[in-house]
Amino acid sequence: MRRVLLMAGLLVAATGVARAADPGADTDRVERGRYLARAADCAACHTSEGGTPYAGGHPIETPFGTVYGTNITPDDDYGIGDYSADDFHRALTEGELPDGTQLYPAMPYTDYHGISRADSDALYAYFMSLDPVHQQSTQTDLAWPFSMRWTLNAWNWLFAPDDSDDSDESTADRGRYLVDTLGHCGACHTPRNAFGAVESDHRLEGAVIGGYEAPALTPDALAGRGWTASDLTRFLRDGRSPQGSMYSEMYPVFHHSTRYLREDDLSAMTHALLGDDPPEPTPLAAKSSTTDGQGAQLYLDNCAGCHGSDGRGVARVASAMPGNTTLRLDSPRNLVKVIHEGIEARSFGTFERVQAMPGFADDMDADQIAALATWLRQRWGGHDDTVDTAAVEDIIGASSD
Amino acid sequence: MSERDRIPSTPLHVTINGRRQPVEDVPNELMMLDYLHEYRNLTGTRYGCGIGLCRACTVIVDHEDGTSEERRTCITGAHFFEGKSIRTVEGHAERDEDGEIASLSEVQQQFLEHFSFQCSYCAPGFVNAATVLVERLQREPVAREALEDTISDALEDHLCRCTGYVRYYRAVRDAVLATPGTIKEG
Ligand code: FES
Ligand code: FES
Numbered sequence: 001m002r003r004v005l006l007m008a009g010l011l012v013a014a015t016g017v018a019r020a021a022d023p024g025a026d027t028d029r030v031e032r033g034r035y036l037a038r039a040a041d042c043a044a045c046h047t048s049e050g051g052t053p054y055a056g057g058h059p060i061e062t063p064f065g066t067v068y069g070t071n072i073t074p075d076d077d078y079g080i081g082d083y084s085a086d087d088f089h090r091a092l093t094e095g096e097l098p099d100g101t102q103l104y105p106a107m108p109y110t111d112y113h114g115i116s117r118a119d120s121d122a123l124y125a126y127f128m129s130l131d132p133v134h135q136q137s138t139q140t141d142l143a144w145p146f147s148m149r150w151t152l153n154a155w156n157w158l159f160a161p162d163d164s165d166d167s168d169e170s171t172a173d174r175g176r177y178l179v180d181t182l183g184h185c186g187a188c189h190t191p192r193n194a195f196g197a198v199e200s201d202h203r204l205e206g207a208v209i210g211g212y213e214a215p216a217l218t219p220d221a222l223a224g225r226g227w228t229a230s231d232l233t234r235f236l237r238d239g240r241s242p243q244g245s246m247y248s249e250m251y252p253v254f255h256h257s258t259r260y261l262r263e264d265d266l267s268a269m270t271h272a273l274l275g276d277d278p279p280e281p282t283p284l285a286a287k288s289s290t291t292d293g294q295g296a297q298l299y300l301d302n303c304a305g306c307h308g309s310d311g312r313g314v315a316r317v318a319s320a321m322p323g324n325t326t327l328r329l330d331s332p333r334n335l336v337k338v339i340h341e342g343i344e345a346r347s348f349g350t351f352e353r354v355q356a357m358p359g360f361a362d363d364m365d366a367d368q369i370a371a372l373a374t375w376l377r378q379r380w381g382g383h384d385d386t387v388d389t390a391a392v393e394d395i396i397g398a399s400s401d
Numbered sequence: 402m403s404e405r406d407r408i409p410s411t412p413l414h415v416t417i418n419g420r421r422q423p424v425e426d427v428p429n430e431l432m433m434l435d436y437l438h439e440y441r442n443l444t445g446t447r448y449g450c451g452i453g454l455c456r457a458c459t460v461i462v463d464h465e466d467g468t469s470e471e472r473r474t475c476i477t478g479a480h481f482f483e484g485k486s487i488r489t490v491e492g493h494a495e496r497d498e499d500g501e502i503a504s505l506s507e508v509q510q511q512f513l514e515h516f517s518f519q520c521s522y523c524a525p526g527f528v529n530a531a532t533v534l535v536e537r538l539q540r541e542p543v544a545r546e547a548l549e550d551t552i553s554d555a556l557e558d559h560l561c562r563c564t565g566y567v568r569y570y571r572a573v574r575d576a577v578l579a580t581p582g583t584i585k586e587g
Contacts, residue, residue, distance in 0.1 A: 292409065292429075297480060300430045305476030306452055309430040317452045355452055 026125070033126025036119050039265070040112070040182040041257035045069035054130060055079075056137030060106045061210055067106040068138040075132035088124040089117060105196065111184035114177065175272025178265055183257070188214040188249065204273075211395075212248045213333045215325075223279035225328040232270045236261070239348040243325040247343045248334075259349070284323045285382040295375025298368055302360060311380055317355045327381030332373050336387070336395045339369050366392040415482045417441065418492030433474035433482055434458050437489060445490040445525050451475045455560040459526040461488040461533055467540070469533050490525035493532065508532050508576045515572035519563035526559050531573045538583035545584050548577060 037043070037054075046069040048057030056071035056078075074081040080088065087098040095109035096102055103109060115123075179185050180203075190198045191207040206216030215221065222232065226243060235241040239254035246254045258266070300309060307313050311321030321327065326334045342359030364372065370392045377383040410426040413436070427436060437443045437460075449457030453476040463469045463486045472487075493506040505513070508531045518524045534555040543551050552573050561569065577583045 297429060297478075301478035301481035304430055304478065305432055314452065355454060358453065 029122050029125045030129045031126075032119075033122035033124070033129075035260070036123050036182065037126055038257050038260040039178060040115075040123070040184070041253055042072065042123075043256040044252050045106070046072050047256070052133050052135075054127065055133035055135050059138070067104050071133060071135060071137045072127055073130045073133040074128045075134050078134060078136045079132055080127060081132055083124075085121050085124045088127075089120040092120055092123065108184040108187045110198065111181055111187060114181040119182075173268075173272065174265070175268035175270075178261075178269045179272045183269065185217065189217050208333065210249060212337055213329065213331055214249070215329055215334075217273055219273070219275045219279050222274060223281050225325050226281045226284060226323050227274075227325075228281050229267075229270045229274055229278055232273065233263075233266045236266050236269060237263075238352070239346075240319075240352065240354070242320070243323060243328075244319045245346065245348065245354050247338065247346065251346055254348075282382075284328075284380075285384075287378055287382070287384075293371075293375065294368070295371040295373075298364070298372040299375060302363065302372075306355070306357075316351075316353055318357070319354065321376065321380040323382075324380060327377055327383075329381075332377060332387045332391065333395050335373050335376065336369055336392050339364070339372060340396045361396075366396065369396070411480060413479055413482070414484055415479075416486040417443065418488055419486075427479050429478075429480060431479045433460070433472075433477050433479045436479040437474065443489050443491055446474060447522055447525050448475060449522065449526075449560075455523070456526045456530070456558055457523050457560075459529045459559070461529050462486070463488065469536060471530055471533055488529070488532075490528050493528060506532065507579055508535060508573070511572040511576040511579070512569070515568045515575070517564065517568040517572045518561070523559060523561040523563075527556070527561070527569055530556055530559055531569075531576060534573065535577055535580050535583065538577055539580060542583050542585045548574060548584070552577070 043053060045058050045060055046054045046056055051057055054072045056069050058069045060067045060069065071079040073079040076082055083091070083098060090096050091103065093109060093113045093115055095105065095107055186198055186204055188209050189204045189206060190200070191202050191205060193199050204217040206221065207214050231241045231243060235243065236254070236258040239246045239251065239259065306318035307321055313320035326338065338357065340359055340361050343357040345353065345356040347353045360369070366389045370387045370389045373387040373392070377387065408428045410428045412424050413427040414424055415422050422441065425440070427440065434446060434448055437446050446460060447457035449455035453473050456473060458473055458475040459471045460474055461469050462472050462482070493509055494502045495504045497503045508528055512518060512524065512528065518527070534552065538551070552570060556569070556573065
């Protein structure tokens with residue numbers, strides 16, 4: 001027995017020596033993995049609010065039920081402690097666990113399919129370097145027939161991409177790799193079909209998710225809302241830009257992911273979004289400023305205290321209104337939602353924050369929200385259409401479900 | 402002054418502390434806090450942060466159905482209150498014929514007895530919020546065990562930079578317990 005223990009000790013020592021041979025390579029790989037985990041925004045789903053990073057638990061609402069991000073720390077029982085690098089790569093890029101279980105496509109493995117093997121190994125090294133957290137994540141609860149994971153094999157056959165020709169890092173367009181593969185922007189910003197699969201021929205054309213619009217990110221759509229490359233880069237890096245600040249599901253993306261990205265990667269993403277030859281940003285149509293009427297007075301009574309009667313906003317408190325990206329969107333959905341529900345206070349780095357915006361669900365009926373939204377869109381959003389009450393009822397009705 | 406320079410204004414009808422106020426033209430973009438201070442000389446409502454965060458500027462809006470709610474006057478325009486009836490911190494105490502204070506409200510009295518505030522900057526907001534709470538509990542009593550949570554829920558958004566809230570909390574609890582009908586029996 002003693003001898004066995006001794007042998008084991010020697011083996012451990014030998015492994016230790018092997019590892020110590022090139023400690024720099026390991027640290028570099030773990031660091032690269034940490035960076036990639038941020039670029040891939042793993043925390044958004046695998047970390048619960050206020051919970052231990054990557055120990056699981058964040059609920060992801062899907063049209064078919066709620067899926068919970070799992071524990072991806074190296075715990076043997078509840079995490080990925082017994083995964084090999086191959087197992088990890090298969091789960092990441094194929095959505096298949098070592099025991100053959102198929103993951104729900106809330107895990108964006110169809111986007112991650114293009115992650116290169118070297119990046120997968122760096123991610124693996126990083127997650128394996130974390131402290132294991134012995135904690136079971138909440139079990140997923142889906143409506144039948146989606147509760148039957150075997151149906152996913154058929155789903156994969158129909159909707160998952162079948163090759164990974166982007167995996168060659170040297171030829172891959174870094175920007176597209178960051179936007180489409182690691183960043184999986186399309187998971188929200190590309191519409192999905194009735195089966196919940198991303199419609200790849202409508203890449204980044206915008207979708208409604210959780211009641212909010214994840215706006216279209218095509219070059220024309222971005223330019224149509226006044227985005228320039230430098231504003232877009234700034235928005236990803238700082239969470240704020242002259243067009244407004246991140247809210248709803250986009251704030252966690254900034255918080256867990258984009259604020260950590262290197263400047264060259266941010267520019268690459270912007271480049272991938274706006275294209276080689278970015279279209280000129282559409283200037284905000286000048287509007288005759290109507291300062292009276294129901295919409296105008298609702299603005300003064302309820303909004304101007306923070307956003308200013310001239311709409312200029314207050315630094316670190318409330319966004320400026322002229323040209324605000326939410327006002328410039330074709331659909332009034334997000335505007336109606338934020339008026340109705342408000343926005344949480346958000347921090348954008350050490351000294352930058354935006355105060356909470358109260359919701360007006362108890363103060364304004366659909367008629368009033370329609371009048372206010374119409375006025376805001378016409379005054380500072382470059383629109384000349386009217387938001388009607390029925391549209392507002394539709395939007396806020398859907399949000400109170 | 403040319404028509405162009407005139408600040409757009411509209412007559413405002415509002416009742417404050419039970420009295421209809423003289424109707425005058427009030428700028429459309431004036432915040433209620435400024436109206437109280439500059440037009441009505443009611444300076445007890447405090448200007449703290451000006452961005453809806455601290456609640457020092459809270460007043461009570463009384464609805465026709467007998468319910469009431471808090472409203473932040475720093476971020477709410479004066480014309481929001483058109484046709485409405487409000488109470489400010491000046492309106493809680495009983496006054497004699499000469500307008501002198503004869504007795505404080507239960508909430509005010511408890512705040513004094515518990516030394517609830519120090520600099521008092523937050524106090525008008527707390528008086529109004531606690532009064533809204535006590536009146537609500539008279540209409541919708543809670544179980545004694547639920548009182549602590551009910552008080553924190555009702556007052557937690559109000560900021561005080563001096564006291565640490567404990568004495569406010571005790572004073573509100575005692576004001577509730579001293580008011581008949583606020584606690585469900587059994
Ligand atoms: S002054 Fe109104 S909330 Fe602070
Ligand atoms: S007593 Fe000073 S802020 Fe409350």
